[in-house]
Amino acid sequence: RKEVEQDPGPFNVPEGATVAFNCTYSNSASQSFFWYRQDCRKEPKLLMSVYSSGNEDGRFTAQLNRASQYISLLIRDSKLSDSATYLCVVNINNNDMRFGAGTRLTVKP
Amino acid sequence: EAQVTQNPRYLITVTGKKLTVTCSQNMNHEYMSWYRQDPGLGLRQIYYSMNVEVTDKGDVPEGYKVSRKEKRNFPLILESPSPNQTSLYFCASGPTGGTGELFFGEGSRLTVL
Numbered sequence: 001r002k003e004v005e006q007d008p009g010p011f012n013v014p015e016g017a018t019v020a021f022n023c024t025y026s027n028s029a030s031q032s033f034f035w036y037r038q039d040c041r042k043e044p045k046l047l048m049s050v051y052s053s054g055n056e057d058g059r060f061t062a063q064l065n066r067a068s069q070y071i072s073l074l075i076r077d078s079k080l081s082d083s084a085t086y087l088c089v090v091n092i093n094n095n096d097m098r099f100g101a102g103t104r105l106t107v108k109p
Numbered sequence: 110e111a112q113v114t115q116n117p118r119y120l121i122t123v124t125g126k127k128l129t130v131t132c133s134q135n136m137n138h139e140y141m142s143w144y145r146q147d148p149g150l151g152l153r154q155i156y157y158s159m160n161v162e163v164t165d166k167g168d169v170p171e172g173y174k175v176s177r178k179e180k181r182n183f184p185l186i187l188e189s190p191s192p193n194q195t196s197l198y199f200c201a202s203g204p205t206g207g208t209g210e211l212f213f214g215e216g217s218r219l220t221v222l
Binding site: 004008034041042043044045046049087096097099100101102 | 142144149150151152153154167199210211213214215216
């Protein structure tokens with residue numbers, strides 16, 4: 001079983017739609033959690049950290065469920081510019097960041 | 110401008126010909142790391158470094174070497190490249206070990222024939 005698992009997609013949604021991605025992790029000792037965004041042929045960039053109480057940044061909401069070992073990302077009012085691959089990242093310990101394979105999102109006009 | 114710089118960005122080489130991919134960061138970060146990205150597998154850590162002269166293996170270190178003689182530089186060395194090392198490589202740095210935001214270089218696409 002992979003340490004971090006994501007639905008690879010692709011998710012194809014119209015502009016304005018709400019879309020949710022889930023990610024599960026296997027190590028219960030995982031300490032911190034992140035969502036990164038990766039555009040085609042580009043480097044990953046931090047989208048947002050995920051806090052235990054859940055957190056929101058504009059149209060993006062991240063949730064963490066430690067009991068079930070999953071994190072989620074909700075994107076509201078999707079824009080064309082949201083088209084990218086979203087990477088779930090779990091920090092096992094200070095040195096060990098585990099990346100999911102990514103979920104690909106395409107937002108269409 | 111704060112950045113992580115990798116070179117070369119693209120390289121085609123042949124089996125067994127030693128090569129080095131350089132990585133340099135100008136943010137005074139203590140933590141640096143190398144990843145490879147392959148379709149369906151996500152990013153996998155090759156080696157990381159918590160500080161100068163401190164390096165350690167990640168998930169997939171076989172066939173690679175690194176060194177950290179200066180804080181800003183963290184080169185990745187392939188002593189005898191093989192076709193299974195054909196991949197997209199990313200260098201990353203961060204201010205707080207692996208616990209906070211990582212800043213990535215633009216990537217180096219390596220093909221080994």
